[in-house]
Amino acid sequence: MLSSEILHPGHDFKPARAEVEVRWDPLTGHSSRIVKGVTLLRATAFDLEAVARQTRQSCFFCPDRIEQATPRLPATIHAGGRIRRGSAVLFPNIVTYAQYSSVSVYGPELHFLPLERMTPRLVADNLQTQVDFVSAVLRADPQAQWASINANHMLPSGSSLFHPHMQGSVDPYPTTFQRLLSEVSAERFGAYLDAERQFGERYIGEFAGIEWLASFAPVGFHELRAFIPAASSPAQLTRDLVEALGRGLAAALNLYADLGYQSFNAALYGAPPNASGFMLNLRLVARSNLEPLYRSDATYYERLHWQAMIDTSPEDLAVRARERFGRDHNN
Numbered sequence: 001m002l003s004s005e006i007l008h009p010g011h012d013f014k015p016a017r018a019e020v021e022v023r024w025d026p027l028t029g030h031s032s033r034i035v036k037g038v039t040l041l042r043a044t045a046f047d048l049e050a051v052a053r054q055t056r057q058s059c060f061f062c063p064d065r066i067e068q069a070t071p072r073l074p075a076t077i078h079a080g081g082r083i084r085r086g087s088a089v090l091f092p093n094i095v096t097y098a099q100y101s102s103v104s105v106y107g108p109e110l111h112f113l114p115l116e117r118m119t120p121r122l123v124a125d126n127l128q129t130q131v132d133f134v135s136a137v138l139r140a141d142p143q144a145q146w147a148s149i150n151a152n153h154m155l156p157s158g159s160s161l162f163h164p165h166m167q168g169s170v171d172p173y174p175t176t177f178q179r180l181l182s183e184v185s186a187e188r189f190g191a192y193l194d195a196e197r198q199f200g201e202r203y204i205g206e207f208a209g210i211e212w213l214a215s216f217a218p219v220g221f222h223e224l225r226a227f228i229p230a231a232s233s234p235a236q237l238t239r240d241l242v243e244a245l246g247r248g249l250a251a252a253l254n255l256y257a258d259l260g261y262q263s264f265n266a267a268l269y270g271a272p273p274n275a276s277g278f279m280l281n282l283r284l285v286a287r288s289n290l291e292p293l294y295r296s297d298a299t300y301y302e303r304l305h306w307q308a309m310i311d312t313s314p315e316d317l318a319v320r321a322r323e324r325f326g327r328d329h330n331n
């Protein structure tokens with residue numbers, strides 16, 4: 001805890017003290033600051049549906065255009081060219097962001113999908129197309145071992161298209177965070193989860209062995225993490241684990257809607273399937289809302305110092321999240 005003293009204009013310039021809490025992530029050591037008494041990430045009542053109407057006409061992922069405008073996978077990866085599960089459709093990214101990069105929509109019809117409408121079915125089907133894609137790539141190219149499944153959801157999160165989708169990436173090399181996480185020992189992953197389970201203040205719950213918690217030292221706003229001890233690569237996710245992950249992710253996204261957020265980033269960090277001790281894990285953060293005169297949640301602290309500056313305590317977030325996860329659990 002760091003404390004400062006200023007002469008406060010609101011109190012006739014008398015001395016006032018305030019505190020900021022600094023934390024370090026137990027796995028990677030990155031630091032995080034929890035600020036008090038200010039709202040940095042505003043909730044929104046912005047009319048997203050109006051933006052949906054504006055962007056639908058020219059959208060490549062909507063039913064009129066998706067078949068003609070999106071690329072197909074080579075036969076070496078998938079004979080059908082596109083991977084489908086439920087309403088979800090996966091195709092290669094038209095821009096090369098990785099050696100193998102994919103885009104998967106929750107559904108061509110789902111141009112407008114506010115987070116309160118995310119369901120376990122929609123999320124699990126979309127995740128399954130990505131798991132199928134990663135598995136197919138790993139079979140076709142043994143050099144490409146580092147896979148991740150990600151999401152930029154809505155423009156403030158970095159998405160260039162309004163139509164909601166996930167993105168997959170498989171490369172011969174790890175990203176910076178994949179590398180940092182791959183250097184964490186099995187003992188350390190285990191000790192972190194044990195401590196969170198035992199301490200309980202940030203622990204949210206478990207679906208089919210996938211454990212959810214609020215991050216001790218978040219990299220972003222309202223950060224939730226999931227740990228999947230049974231896998232090190234997304235390719236190793238069984239149907240049951242995909243269902244469970246879809247359920248947890250849908251509960252988390254419904255929670256973001258409750259809290260007033262509609263934009264998020266997610267990353268499911270994978271290591272090679274034979275990486276001993278690595279635990280497949282997911283990070284989810286809320287981003288600024290799409291609205292005029294919005295404040296970006298990525299400042300010099302986040303971008304240039306790699307230190308998050310957030311406005312709510314992970315422990316308070318866990319209380320809210322447990323309500324959501326508990327409710328879903330009984331469904």
Ligand SMILES: [Zn+2]
Binds near residue numbers: 056163
């Ligand atoms: Zn669309």
